[in-house]
Amino acid sequence: MIYAVFKATITNPDALASYRERAGAALARHGGKVETATPAPTALDGTPDIPDVAALLSFPDAAAARAWIDDPDLAELHGLRRSAGSSEILLLG
Numbered sequence: 001m002i003y004a005v006f007k008a009t010i011t012n013p014d015a016l017a018s019y020r021e022r023a024g025a026a027l028a029r030h031g032g033k034v035e036t037a038t039p040a041p042t043a044l045d046g047t048p049d050i051p052d053v054a055a056l057l058s059f060p061d062a063a064a065a066r067a068w069i070d071d072p073d074l075a076e077l078h079g080l081r082r083s084a085g086s087s088e089i090l091l092l093g
Contacts, residue, residue, distance in 0.1 A: 002062050003035070007051040008087035016053070016084035019077065026077050030068035031060040052085070065091055 010016050027033055037055035059065040069078065069089070081087060 002059050002065060003092045004057040004059065004065055005090045005092065006037075006053075006055040006057060006087065007090075008053045008081075009049075009085050010052045011085040012083055015080055019081045019084060022077055023081070026071075026074050027057065027068060029074075030064045030071065032057055032064065032068055057089075062091060062093060 008016070024034065035056040035058050037053065039053055041050060041054040043050060057065075059068065068074065
């Protein structure tokens with residue numbers, strides 16, 4: 001099991017809502033899932049840039065995570081997420 005952290009600052013809530021409707025199925029295609037998600041996360045230490053939304057994603061392995069982000073059938077969906085505002089996805093491992 002490997003994890004990824006999703007962070008986003010939202011400028012287009014409608015795009016994010018549309019993305020969320022399809023994101024779970026897209027993750028599942030590659031064995032991934034959202035472990036937890038939260039609006040307005042809180043800094044535990046330091047002074048990080050606080051995103052509007054954060055989520056912890058899990059995948060069976062790094063290859064599955066990369067297959068999800070590189071899946072040409074999901075390019076439109078990833079574009080929709082990117083149109084919701086600035087976002088980052090960090091693979092942990």
